[in-house]
Amino acid sequence: xxxxxxxxxxxxxxxxxxxxxxxxxxxxxxxxxxxxxxxxxxxxxxxxxxxxxxxxxxxxxxxxxxxxxxxxxxxxxxxxxxxxxxxxxxxxxxxxxxxxxxxxxxxxxxxxxxxxxxxxxxxxxxxxxxxxxxxxxxxxxxxxxxxxxxxxxxxxxxxxxxxxxxxxxxxxxxxxxxxxxxxxxxxxxxxxxxxxxxxxxxxxxxxxxxxxxxxxxxxxxxxxxxxxxxxxxxxxxxxxxxxxxxxxxxxxxxxxxxxxxxxxxxxxxxxxxxxxxxxxxxxxxxxxxxxxxxxxxxxxxxxxxxxxxxxxxxxxxxxxxxxxxxxxxxxxxxxxxxxxxxxxxxxxxxxxxxxxxxxxxxxxxxxxxxxxxxxxxxxxxxxxxxxxxxxxxxxxxxxxxxxxxxxxxxxxxxx
Amino acid sequence: xxxxxxxxxxxxxxxxxxxxxxxxxxxxxxxxxxxxxxxxxxxxxxxxxxxxxxxxxxxxxxxxxxxxxxxxxxxxxxxxxxxxxxxxxxxxxxxxxxxxxxxxxxxxxxxxxxxxxxxxxxxxxxxxxxxxxxxxxxxxxxxxxxxxxxxxxxxxxxxxxxxxxxxxxxxxxxxxxxxxxxxxxxxxxxxxxxxxxxxxxxxxxxxxxxxxxxxxxxxxxxxxxxxxxxxxxxxxxxxxxxxxxxxxxxxxxxxxxxxxxxxxxxxxxxxxxxxxxxxxxxxxxxxxxxxxxxxxxxxxxxxxxxxxxxxxxxxxxxxxxxxxxxxxxxxxxxxxxxxxxxxxxxxxxxxxxxxxxxxxxxxxxxxxxxxxxxxxxxxxxxxxxxxxxxxxxxxxxxxxxxxxxxxxxxxxxxx
Numbered sequence: 001x002x003x004x005x006x007x008x009x010x011x012x013x014x015x016x017x018x019x020x021x022x023x024x025x026x027x028x029x030x031x032x033x034x035x036x037x038x039x040x041x042x043x044x045x046x047x048x049x050x051x052x053x054x055x056x057x058x059x060x061x062x063x064x065x066x067x068x069x070x071x072x073x074x075x076x077x078x079x080x081x082x083x084x085x086x087x088x089x090x091x092x093x094x095x096x097x098x099x100x101x102x103x104x105x106x107x108x109x110x111x112x113x114x115x116x117x118x119x120x121x122x123x124x125x126x127x128x129x130x131x132x133x134x135x136x137x138x139x140x141x142x143x144x145x146x147x148x149x150x151x152x153x154x155x156x157x158x159x160x161x162x163x164x165x166x167x168x169x170x171x172x173x174x175x176x177x178x179x180x181x182x183x184x185x186x187x188x189x190x191x192x193x194x195x196x197x198x199x200x201x202x203x204x205x206x207x208x209x210x211x212x213x214x215x216x217x218x219x220x221x222x223x224x225x226x227x228x229x230x231x232x233x234x235x236x237x238x239x240x241x242x243x244x245x246x247x248x249x250x251x252x253x254x255x256x257x258x259x260x261x262x263x264x265x266x267x268x269x270x271x272x273x274x275x276x277x278x279x280x281x282x283x284x285x286x287x288x289x290x291x292x293x294x295x296x297x298x299x300x301x302x303x304x305x306x307x308x309x310x311x312x313x314x315x316x317x318x319x320x321x322x323x324x325x326x327x328x329x330x331x332x333x334x335x336x337x338x339x340x341x342x343x344x345x346x347x348x349x350x351x352x353x354x355x356x357x358x359x360x361x362x363x364x365x366x367x368x369x370x371x372x373x374x375x376x377x378x379x380x381x382x383x384x385x386x387x388x389x390x391x392x393x394x395x396x397x398x399x400x401x402x403x404x405x406x407x408x409x410x411x412x413x414x415x
Numbered sequence: 416x417x418x419x420x421x422x423x424x425x426x427x428x429x430x431x432x433x434x435x436x437x438x439x440x441x442x443x444x445x446x447x448x449x450x451x452x453x454x455x456x457x458x459x460x461x462x463x464x465x466x467x468x469x470x471x472x473x474x475x476x477x478x479x480x481x482x483x484x485x486x487x488x489x490x491x492x493x494x495x496x497x498x499x500x501x502x503x504x505x506x507x508x509x510x511x512x513x514x515x516x517x518x519x520x521x522x523x524x525x526x527x528x529x530x531x532x533x534x535x536x537x538x539x540x541x542x543x544x545x546x547x548x549x550x551x552x553x554x555x556x557x558x559x560x561x562x563x564x565x566x567x568x569x570x571x572x573x574x575x576x577x578x579x580x581x582x583x584x585x586x587x588x589x590x591x592x593x594x595x596x597x598x599x600x601x602x603x604x605x606x607x608x609x610x611x612x613x614x615x616x617x618x619x620x621x622x623x624x625x626x627x628x629x630x631x632x633x634x635x636x637x638x639x640x641x642x643x644x645x646x647x648x649x650x651x652x653x654x655x656x657x658x659x660x661x662x663x664x665x666x667x668x669x670x671x672x673x674x675x676x677x678x679x680x681x682x683x684x685x686x687x688x689x690x691x692x693x694x695x696x697x698x699x700x701x702x703x704x705x706x707x708x709x710x711x712x713x714x715x716x717x718x719x720x721x722x723x724x725x726x727x728x729x730x731x732x733x734x735x736x737x738x739x740x741x742x743x744x745x746x747x748x749x750x751x752x753x754x755x756x757x758x759x760x761x762x763x764x765x766x767x768x769x770x771x772x773x774x775x776x777x778x779x780x781x782x783x784x785x786x787x788x789x790x791x792x793x794x795x796x797x798x799x800x801x802x803x804x805x806x807x808x809x810x811x812x813x814x815x816x817x818x819x820x821x822x823x824x825x826x827x828x829x830x
Contacts, residue, residue, distance in 0.1 A: 403826070
């Protein structure tokens with residue numbers, strides 16, 4: 001397996017204190033899915049009436065738990081979420097489907113809820129059968145020990161080669177009442193010798209119907225989890241679930257059943273912030289990442305074109321290695337703009353690093369101060385902006401640099 | 416600049432002996448475009464009547480020489496080709512266009528041919544103005560010293576951080592006569608601190624009209640230069656030109672003016688072989704490459720889907736680092752199939768490394784011999800095959816592994 005990595009230099013300096021979300025309880029345990037010496041299973045229990053929404057990998061070869069969750073979302077109700085690390089239960093054929101069913105059955109029995117209200121996620125090696133009976137030995141203790149706090153333990157239990165647990169929380173006003181949103185994520189870590197997976201679970205006490213939650217979540221991921229990239233690779237298992245217990249209704253929060261409800265404005269803002277915070281934490285824990293890069297594209301023909309160009313830059317190995325080398329290499333940025341396939345006019349292009357314009361109107365900006373840009377490139381966080389000068393389309397994405405450590409983490413595990 | 420790299424371990428063991436192509440003469444010189452101690456300019460001269468065809472980068476931000484060549488192709492005639500290394504004349508705005516015009520004028524005057532029959536290519540740093548007057552000092556000597564051999568010198572003069580010159584030749588029957596095709600290429604090398612560019616120039620004495628040449632070339636690149644990838648990045652300067660002097664007509668070769676002419680069958684075969692050989696040599700000199708990987712996708716819905724899936728595998732950093740780590744990591748192959756966006760059914764997928772099936776029907780193949788696969792992964796050249804089990808679409812592409820040396824070459828030049 002990969003050597004234990006030190007904590008990413010981009011990790012947050014402190015972890016947020018996350019108070020309980022009424023109606024949610026957590027427990028973690030050691031099921032020994034793959035490793036003996038760590039927590040590897042997390043159970044979240046929800047009060048009856050909890051609503052759920054989700055978005056998943058676009059992979060055409062999704063894992064068995066992704067298939068399970070997708071088809072269980074229709075009902076919009078959740079009573080439990082079981083997540084394990086150590087085994088992704090992906091590319092496991094019939095045995096994978098059976099493991100999913102067995103896990104759901106086990107949780108449902110222990111919790112006293114229908115199987116269809118049980119959600120599942122797995123991360124870790126793929127192609128290896130997941131032995132669901134391992135959960136059997138820990139399930140009763142998980143259910144009885146579940147408690148409203150323990151966010152950090154929950155976030156740690158779902159880590160693979162993440163170097164730090166990822167947590168975020170915000171408060172929002174819903175009607176006259178404060179509601180709370182909190183979430184955990186695991187990111188672009190790798191369980192050798194297999195693939196990275198992004199999992200995130202977000203919880204709120206706001207009383208919002210599943211359909212509305214789904215609309216909010218699908219919109220909010222566009223600017224957060226769907227605007228980050230570490231290495232352009234897409235896991236078979238990416239899962240983001242949003243659970244709303246509705247407990248704040250007792251405190252006077254209005255029951256929301258329309259996505260157009262104006263009372264949602266502040267909740268939307270808070271949800272966006274939690275998802276963006278978690279998504280950025282995932283990037284900052286990108287394998288081998290030493291620099292966090294924000295890429296803004298303005299002046300594109302439209303927003304979709306802007307996003308494709310931004311992702312083309314963010315996924316370019318030549319741009320990413322230049323940033324690792326602390327070089328404001330705008331030539332490679334031009335290359336990445338050009339290969340995106342969207343309208344671009346070389347002679348209208350302008351490029352900034354950290355606010356300093358280095359190129360405009362088809363050539364190097366004669367006025368830029370190399371020493372100043374050189375200082376900017378030494379920072380941990382680098383803002384790169386491109387203006388295409390064509391239209392009003394804008395987009396922003398986040399990525400990290402590409403270092404030798406990335407290759408070591410993903411290629412050296414045999415040696 | 417990047418440290419001088421040792422020759423790629425994947426380099427051919429010997430260089431082919433390339434006899435003259437009647438109607439083509441070469442000269443190389445030291446114009447001092449960027450470095451003082453190397454040949455950096457190559458001039459090829461063609462007898463009157465030479466036909467030309469070309470394909471170029473799909474970048475929306477092409478270099479000035481690419482713009483020049485594209486618009487000169489219409490006439491279909493060529494008398495000279497000037498190529499320099501050291502400066503790509505890309506993203507150089509108006510100055511770039513003027514440098515191109517000045518270069519063409521200089522060559523035209525020295526050769527005694529119209530400017531529109533002069534073709535140009537540049538590779539090297541981008542964003543720096545190209546000083547065309549540097550060619551002035553060497554032009555007369557280039558023209559007077561041009562001779563029919565000197566292939567290897569020509570291939571060397573256009574290198575950037577290529578670790579070896581790339582040459583290939585084949586003989587074809589056209590009617591009752593033997594004709595010859597020979598070509599040179601430069602590949603995914605990098606002139607620090609800027610971007611890689613692929614240039615290739617192919618020459619033949621076959622008497623083939625420019626329109627027909629264009630049809631042949633456009634078709635042949637699909638299975639060769641458009642089926643290779645080193646790092647998924649597309650240069651602003653990629654240029655492939657095919658020149659046909661027609662000299663073989665004197666020896667009895669038929670003049671070909673229709674692409675459907677049956678006499679072309681063997682020429683097509685030979686052209687495909689030369690382009691594929693050059694394209695594979697480019698991959699084998701991929702930055703930091705230690706392994707050459709052939710990826711075959713069968714059983715896709717159609718050929719286009721097969722190619723997209725094959726390129727998704729070939730461009731996946733996780734697949735490429737696994738191969739660098741000598742790991743037959745079929746899980747990452749599944750991931751790359753899944754993210755390609757084409758139809759795929761996990762439960763029908765089969766994957767082979769070096770002819771050994773490691774996965775089928777949605778799971779690990781229980782019968783495969785790990786020791787055997789482990790031996791296969793130690794080889795310099797690795798064949799990876801995926802069968803989707805859905806249709807009859809097939810494609811084959813070539814790539815290399817992703818090593819720490821790639822990151823060092825592209826990110827370390829500042830240190």
